[in-house]
Amino acid sequence: MKQIYDVIVVGGGPAGIMAAMASGKLGADTLLIEKNGFLGGAATASVLGPISPFHYKDEQVINGIPQDFMDRMVKEAGSTGHMKTLDPYGSGDSLGFYDREKYKYVAVEMLKEFGVDILYHSMIDSVDCDNFKLTGLTTVSKGGDRLHFSAHVIVDATGDGDIAVRCGENYCIGDPVEHKFSPSSAMFEMANVDTEKVFRYIQENQEDFEFLSDIVPMREFDDRLKQHYFVGQGFKKLVKKAVEAGDLEFGRDSVIVLNGIHPNTMHFNATRICGLDATDVVKRTESEIDGRRQINSVSEFMIKYVPGFENAFVSVTNAEIGVRETRHIEGMHTLTGMDVYEGRKFEDVVSRGYFPIDLHNPDGKEGYGNGGVWKVPKDTYDIPYRCLIPKHIDGLILSGRCISGTSEAHGSYRTQGGIMGIGQASGVAAAVCAKNHVQPREQEVKEIQEELIRLGASVYRDEEKAKAEKARARKIAQEYIKEHEGNLITLPEILKEYED
Structure with a gap:
């Protein structure tokens, strides 16, 4: 292994993987450093559910290397590709189910094809930062x-x-006033579930759910992954009964379930760990212990109370809690919640955002509208290159969820699809800066944008392409609704929106 590189990427999660792939593909001598013995970060170690949307109202916003990765996952029988939610509330416009073991494998194979060196089991001891x-x-x-x-x-x-x-850069944890932040979650899966029985229960008790949706395949994928995909958050009557009986203790007032990638499995993002700063190792340890207790309580509740889980068992748990929010590093520009909501555009755009502002309740168990926020932007918004450049530090580019943005803006771009796009942008920028021997703050953004477009990134909206994507998605959804008439959980008022 060499000692001198053009680009070093620290962190092998979704953003770091995309950054290293983009840098390597552009020909930069690249090293990726990861603390674990595998790649994926939260996507694998924290047992995240499906990859969040690449889409805004059926327009594909994230493209290029992230989509190449998804395509490769599908080819390797590790993903369904993007599937459309008939009702995007609570989940987003699409969900990309994936096998975490395939994710680890495909990421390494693609990085090696791009000539990237990987160093596992390594933490950062010190940095060389002078002046x-x-x-x-x-x-x-x-x-x-x-x-x-x-x-x-x-x-x-x-x-x-x-x-x-x-390096001494300024930062803010959570919001700038009270420094509250979205809670973390301990995620897990259960196997040997009668998923059709679960589906029927949801179908017969729709009023007991905060949100629920059928999930529609948009492309062919491996037969081993084919099943009836759906999502629902609720079981409120059963939760209330179990809590009153002392059979359930966890950080929410409802349970969200959706399919695992393999038949007869269900994924749970159903715990909530509030008020514990994940950058503090003592607090993070407390979070891990609390999360494990919540997993045990929720899984036992599901077995005892919920139809379809009578013979189920916990098959996968997270190796570390899923952290939603910690530090927001100060950059040359700070993206705001209003930038996101208004769909603002910037000349130095290097990636685009699209996901609703999704703020989980930092104080209690209640969901959206009662401490949590789900706010759909008026349009896609631009993520400026300046948000990736630290305010004071040269030789460094920010990537993923730590870029310069407010807590509200972060509530949108923090999801896996969004940070894959940011990761791709950071990797391209790093490779271009290394090639030109300039500091990131001095690099003209036009060359970065050109390279991103060459890789297939959607830096700007293609109106004709977006129109065709929306028409295709609507047609496939209509066909699915017709084919599954009488066997859907999506609410009638939502289904009506698909009628011509």
């Missing part, structure tokens, strides 16, 4: 072995902005 210029870093292994690396540009894809903070 606000980052030039290298030292990693440390579990056994104390240290390796030193230098690079023209380092990409901070740690999620928490660890490299930027080590």
Whole structure:
């Protein structure tokens, strides 16, 4: 392994993977450093559910290398590709179900094809940052072995902005006033579930659910993954009964279920861990313990109370809690909630956002409208290159959920699809800066935009393409509704919207 690289990416989650792929594909000598012995970050280690949408009202907004990755996953029998939710409330416009083990495998194979070096089991011990210029870093292994690396540009894809903070950059945790942040969750799956029985229960008790939707296949995928896909958040009557009986103790007042990637499995994003700062190792330890207790309580509740789970068991749990929000690093521009909601555009756009502002209740168990927020933007919005550039540090590019934005804006771009797009942009920017031997803040954005477009990224809206995508999605949804008439859980008023 070399000691000097053009680009070093720290963090092998979705943003870091895309950054390293983009940098490598553009020919930069690239190293990806990851703390675990596998890639995926929260997508694999935290047992996330489906990949959040790449779409805004059926227009595909995230494209290029992230879509290449999805296509490869489908080819390797590891994903359904993007599936359409008939009712996007609570989930977004589409969901991309995936096998986490295939995710780990495909990510490495593609990175190797792009010539990227990977270093596992490594934490950052120190950074070389003098006069606000980052030039290298030292990693440390579990056994104390240290390796030193230098690079023209380092990409901070740690999620928490660890490299930027080590360099002394300013940051804010959560919102700027009370420093409250979206809670974390411990995620898990159950197997040996009678999913059709669960579906029928939801169908017969629609009034007991906050949101529910059928999920429509949009492309062919491996027969092993074919099943009846759906999502529902509720079971409120059963939850209330179990809580009163002392059989359930967790951080919410309802349970959300949706399919796992394999038949007869269900995924749970059903716990809530409030008020514990995940950048504080003691607090994070408390979060892990609390999350594990909630997993046990919820899973036992499902077996005892919910039809279809009588013979089920916990098959997968997270290796670490899923963290939604920690530090927002100060950059040359800070994206705001109004930028997101109004769908604002910027000349230095390098990625586009689209997901609703999704803020989980930081204080209690209640959902959207009672402490939580679900607010759909008026249009897609631009993520400026300046949000990826730290305010004071040279030699560093921000990536993923730690870019410069407010807590409200972060509530939209933090989802997996969004940070894949940001990751691609950060990797392209890093490779271009290394090639031109310039600091990120000095690089003309036009060249970065051109390279992104060459990779297939949707930097700007293609009106004709978007129109065709919407028409195709509507037609497929209509055919699905007709074929499954009488066997749907989507509310009638939503189904009516698909009528011509």
